[in-house]
Each structure stands twice: as structure tokens, then as C-alpha cells.
Amino acid sequence: MKSLVYLLFFLCLVSCSSRKQIEYRVEPLFSLQLDSTLLSVQTIDSQLNVPWEITWGPDNRVWFTEQSGTVSRIDPESGKKQLLLTIPGVHRERTMGLLGMAVRKFENGDIYAYMDYTIKRDTSIRSRLVRFRLNNDTLVDPKLLLEIPGGIGHNGSRVAFAPDGSLLWSTGDIFNGKNAQDKNSLNGKILRFNADGTIPADNPIPGSPVWAWGFRNIQGIASTLKGNIFTSEHGDATDDEVNLIRPGQNYGWPIIQGYADRPEEKTNNPFLPPKKSWTPTIAPSGLDYYHSTRIPEWNNCLLLASLKDQSFRVLQLDSAQQDIVKELVLLKDVLGRIRDICVSPGGDVYLSTSNRDWNPSTGFPKQQDDRIIKLSAAGKGKVAAKTITTSAPADLYSMYCASCHKADGAGLPGIYPALKSNAVVLGNKQTLVRLILTGKGQMPAFHFLSDKELATIISQVRHSWNNQATPITPEEVKEARVKF
Ligand code: HEC
Incomplete structure (x- = not known):
């Protein structure tokens, strides 16, 4: 009797472990x-x-x-x-x-x-x-x-x-x-x-x-x-x-x-x-x-x-x-x-x-x-219940800037400057707007965006991640654009 129990236990060990190997498919x-x-x-x-x-x-x-x-x-x-x-x-x-x-x-x-x-x-x-x-x-x-x-x-x-x-x-x-x-x-x-x-x-x-x-x-x-x-x-x-x-x-x-x-x-x-x-x-x-x-x-x-x-x-x-x-x-x-x-x-x-x-x-x-x-x-009933489709459209900063400067404004050391606590971001409005209109080095120019869109993005950058500078108006973007 005792040996039969051992045998069953042993068989289970073999089959359980081999099944584990066959079942490579993760959930x-x-x-x-x-x-x-x-x-x-x-x-x-x-x-x-x-x-x-x-x-x-x-x-x-x-x-x-x-x-x-x-x-x-x-x-x-x-x-x-x-x-x-x-x-x-x-x-x-x-x-x-x-x-x-x-x-x-x-x-x-x-x-x-x-x-x-x-x-x-x-x-x-x-x-x-x-x-x-x-x-x-x-x-x-x-x-x-x-x-x-x-x-x-x-x-x-x-x-x-x-x-x-x-x-x-x-x-x-x-x-x-x-x-x-x-x-x-x-x-x-x-x-x-x-x-x-x-x-x-x-x-x-x-x-x-x-x-x-x-x-x-x-x-x-x-x-x-x-x-x-x-x-x-x-x-x-x-x-x-x-x-x-x-x-x-x-x-x-x-x-x-x-x-x-x-x-x-x-x-x-x-x-x-x-x-x-x-x-x-x-x-x-x-x-x-x-x-x-x-x-x-x-x-x-x-x-x-x-x-x-x-x-x-x-x-x-x-x-x-x-x-x-x-x-x-x-x-x-x-x-x-x-x-x-x-x-x-x-x-x-x-x-x-x-x-x-x-x-x-x-x-x-x-x-x-x-x-x-x-x-x-998937065959019927084989998948977990959680279903994912699409999510809401992103804001302008995520669409145009976050791929380089990152969602948290931290940038990428040595490649993309951080916009968080950045002197240019917090500094002179016209200098800042002009830089974003014309681009610089590997930063593309954004003159194709409307005055309103640019004002929204730049205001957002000046007021995120503990940045606390005043917003930019579409009129101020227009002014910089004329000069540029
Ligand atoms: C393709 C990557 C890329 C994208 C997209 C991008 N930038 Fe930049 N940005 C850069 C690089 C690179 C620099 C540094 C340019 C230099 O000094 O040569 C820079 C510099 C800046 C600076 C000046 C920072 C400093 O310390 O001199 C500001 C402000 C800025 N970007 C804002 C923005 C905003 C706002 C957007 C979105 C509208 C944006 N950038 C999109 C790559 C990017």
C-alpha cells in the first residue's frame, strides 16, 4: 500500500513537471x-x-x-x-x-x-x-x-x-x-x-x-x-x-x-x-x-x-x-x-x-x-476578461514635445534638455517663443502650429513640473512670429 502511494506520488511529480514544460504558453x-x-x-x-x-x-x-x-x-x-x-x-x-x-x-x-x-x-x-x-x-x-x-x-x-x-x-x-x-x-x-x-x-x-x-x-x-x-x-x-x-x-x-x-x-x-x-x-x-x-x-x-x-x-x-x-x-x-x-x-x-x-x-x-x-x-472562452481598446487623444505637449523632452519634463541627459526648472523656459517670453518657432540644432521648428496652439503648449510648459512662470498669450506668439 505504502509503495503504491509513493508510486502515485512519483507519477504525479513526473507528469506535473513534464506538463509544466509542455505548457510553455504563458497566460x-x-x-x-x-x-x-x-x-x-x-x-x-x-x-x-x-x-x-x-x-x-x-x-x-x-x-x-x-x-x-x-x-x-x-x-x-x-x-x-x-x-x-x-x-x-x-x-x-x-x-x-x-x-x-x-x-x-x-x-x-x-x-x-x-x-x-x-x-x-x-x-x-x-x-x-x-x-x-x-x-x-x-x-x-x-x-x-x-x-x-x-x-x-x-x-x-x-x-x-x-x-x-x-x-x-x-x-x-x-x-x-x-x-x-x-x-x-x-x-x-x-x-x-x-x-x-x-x-x-x-x-x-x-x-x-x-x-x-x-x-x-x-x-x-x-x-x-x-x-x-x-x-x-x-x-x-x-x-x-x-x-x-x-x-x-x-x-x-x-x-x-x-x-x-x-x-x-x-x-x-x-x-x-x-x-x-x-x-x-x-x-x-x-x-x-x-x-x-x-x-x-x-x-x-x-x-x-x-x-x-x-x-x-x-x-x-x-x-x-x-x-x-x-x-x-x-x-x-x-x-x-x-x-x-x-x-x-x-x-x-x-x-x-x-x-x-x-x-x-x-x-x-x-x-x-x-x-x-x-x-x-482566440477560441471562445480562452482569454482573460480584461479588454483593452484605445485611449483618449493626448494634449498638445504630449503630441509635439514629449517624445524628446519627456512627459515629466526631465528630457534625456546630454541629448534633450530638461524643461523643468529650465532658465530658457522660465525666462524672456519672446526669446522662448522665437526658439520654438525656429527650432535649434536637432530641435525641429514649430512655426506650422497656430498662435493659439503655441500659446497653449508654451503656457503649459511654463506652468508644469513646479515651473511657475506666467502664461503666454496668442498675441505674444503673433508678435514673435512677425519679428521672425
Ligand atoms: C526631436 C526632438 C525635440 C522635440 C520634438 C522638441 N524639442 Fe525642444 N529641444 C530639442 C533639442 C535637441 C534641444 C537643444 C537644442 C540646442 O541647444 O541645440 C531643445 C531645446 C529646447 C528648449 C531650450 C532649452 C534650453 O535649455 O536651451 C526649449 C524651451 C524647448 N526645446 C521646448 C520645446 C517644446 C515646447 C517642444 C514642443 C513644441 C519641443 N521643444 C520639441 C529637441 C526637441
Whole structure:
């Protein structure tokens, strides 16, 4: 009898512990109610350090880069994770580091990963496009495809395969707008290559990888079922964009921002306007195309991650897959900054957070950050009751200033000055208004805001976080504007 009890106890131990291993799936964080589909939101990996790229691999795993220079893959079913590569010499600082990656399986069965990262030689910053081959569980045989000038910011980038099998690399203007319009510069462009890194014979400029130009800092590339290629891009103080890319076309930066709707944007150069632009900016990042009946509300939509706005956006396309007809904002301020998105062939969606990057918002990172999150259509009764949809629109300071100076006015040491107890904020009104109208260094100009809007923001800044200076009137803004 006694031995039978022991045996039962032992069996229970075995089965309980083995079940624990099989049940990798963590409890849903919460559920998300769409029109007719209930989505389960789960964490599949946590305590990462800026998973900059997440992409669905040909081996049915989620492959991801982390900004400091590692590449890993995780099986979302079992939770099994492997570190495939640590790249020596990656220079991570601000937005520099290991960024975009594309993974592809070729006809002979070989799997290659293409990625781009920043290096620093003495004081010279460079961006590299490098290809690796998967050998068992390791990425080997690095082949440098191209090296171009890098900068302390605006290094892009995304790496993606186009529907025709060519390789696209979006590069940033490295804080020099002139690069974007200069067809001899490889910055501020979409570059196109064959899979071996050579230049396709049908590129618009013979012998050049330049495929489209006039870009500031592209952060997302996605292709639709019909083969249309869309990008997402960061604007300056205004006009973040989603563009439909045509080869050999100019997208306007720095001459044009958004729809060329301001008097100073007159130009005789032909350019293609965006399919959507956002002012105030949202800092759009990873972009992917969804076509599945698994989440029917999102079929034929672009899915867009946002850093500054801390949201996940669903952009409904028309049937030609050329125009954006509707936008839905989800998960606002729930997960923090969202960096990238990928979709599995089964129609599940994965997101990566970016709360350990150089510019986290107030209240982040949380202990679990950064995370890879799975959104999947949930069977009835399987998800927790808490449902999250969208939240109320933010005030003007949050929309235009908090991404740099932070919600608590504390700024970012050495990069963005604190506005709390700041002598300029508390000092001469006309000097302060003029600075905000004209911008300075890496602070954008805000002259596009109305006198009333500026008066509201500046008064708010002068009266928050224990600042106790008198408010500014719209008349005082007008006065400064005339002088400027
Ligand atoms: C993209 C980031 C960014 C945004 C957005 C931004 N600023 Fe700034 N701001 C800066 C930087 C960088 C500086 C420092 C400029 C310099 O001295 O070169 C600065 C400086 C300032 C200063 C002067 C502080 C000092 O000590 O000299 C004030 C005041 C200010 N910003 C207010 C604002 C307000 C108000 C907004 C929103 C309307 C705003 N900023 C939006 C980046 C930003």
C-alpha cells in the first residue's frame, strides 16, 4: 500500500513537471476585442534588449535581431530559443547598432540572413549590409555586400525581399537632407540588389543600386499580395509618411514634407506624395502586410508599429492595394514603444517592443521589457476578461514635445534638455517663443502650429513640473512670429 502511494506520488511529480514544460504558453496578458474577433495577447519572449527586427523565418520560427548585435530565433509553439550569431564590432549608440534583417531560403535549401549594422572606425561611422548563411544552428560565412556612410542618427533601416526576389535596403539621410536628393549618394534612398549583392540590370540608374530617392529615414518596408511595395518613414517636426514605392521616383525630402501643402514647398521637381501622412508625428516603425481570414477584420491591411505614439495601427487598403482607406489605432500606451511587426503564414501577428532603446518614454522600460508579443484569434472562452481598446487623444505637449523632452519634463541627459526648472523656459517670453518657432540644432521648428496652439503648449510648459512662470498669450506668439 505504502509503495503504491509513493508510486502515485512519483507519477504525479513526473507528469506535473513534464506538463509544466509542455505548457510553455504563458497566460494571455489580456484580450483585444475587434468588430467580431477576440484576440488573445501573449508574451512569447521577454527581457530582450531592443528586438529591432522580427521576421518570420522559412523554418517557422520568429527570427530577431537585438540592437547590440545578436541574432536569435524562437519557436513560438515550444518557446525553444537559439542564439544564432553575435556580431563583433557592432557600434550601438542612440539609433546605431544592428538594425534590419531579411531571411530567405533558396532553391538549393540554403538559408541566408541579410542584415545591416553600424560600425565605428576611429571617428568614422559606417553602415554595412552583410549576408550570413545558416549552418545548423549558427550563422556563418559573413559576406560584406556594401558599406556606406553612417551618422549619429537617421541610419534607417530595413532590409527586405521584394516580390520579384530582389533585395531592398532602405538607408537614412544621416542628418543631411541634401543626401536624399543626390543620386550619387547612397543615403536617403531605397537601394535594390540581386540576392548575391550585385546590381540588377533593370535598376533605373544603370550600374547603381539607387532604386528610389528623397527619403529622410525609412523604418518599415512591406509588400502586398499584388506586389505593391509600401514604406513607413519618420518626418521631422511634421509629416510622418507611408509611401507606395515606384522605381526611379523622387519622394521629396527635404524639399517636400507630406503633401506639399505649405507655401515654401513649391518645386518644379516631380515627386510622389505619400499615401498617408501624420502631423503630429507618431514615429512610424515596422510595417507588414496582412492577408488572412484568421483575423478577417485585418485582411488586406498594412500593420504599422509606432514608437512615439506607442500604438499599433491597422491601415485598410483598397482592392487595388494602392490607397489607404481607413485607419484603426490599437494598444495605445499599453506596451510602450513598438518597434517591429511580423505575420506568420497562419495569420498570427507578432510585435516587438523598444522600451530599452535610447529614447524611452516616462514609465518605461518595465521589468519584462523588451518583449515579443503574439496577437492571435482566440477560441471562445480562452482569454482573460480584461479588454483593452484605445485611449483618449493626448494634449498638445504630449503630441509635439514629449517624445524628446519627456512627459515629466526631465528630457534625456546630454541629448534633450530638461524643461523643468529650465532658465530658457522660465525666462524672456519672446526669446522662448522665437526658439520654438525656429527650432535649434536637432530641435525641429514649430512655426506650422497656430498662435493659439503655441500659446497653449508654451503656457503649459511654463506652468508644469513646479515651473511657475506666467502664461503666454496668442498675441505674444503673433508678435514673435512677425519679428521672425
Ligand atoms: C526631436 C526632438 C525635440 C522635440 C520634438 C522638441 N524639442 Fe525642444 N529641444 C530639442 C533639442 C535637441 C534641444 C537643444 C537644442 C540646442 O541647444 O541645440 C531643445 C531645446 C529646447 C528648449 C531650450 C532649452 C534650453 O535649455 O536651451 C526649449 C524651451 C524647448 N526645446 C521646448 C520645446 C517644446 C515646447 C517642444 C514642443 C513644441 C519641443 N521643444 C520639441 C529637441 C526637441
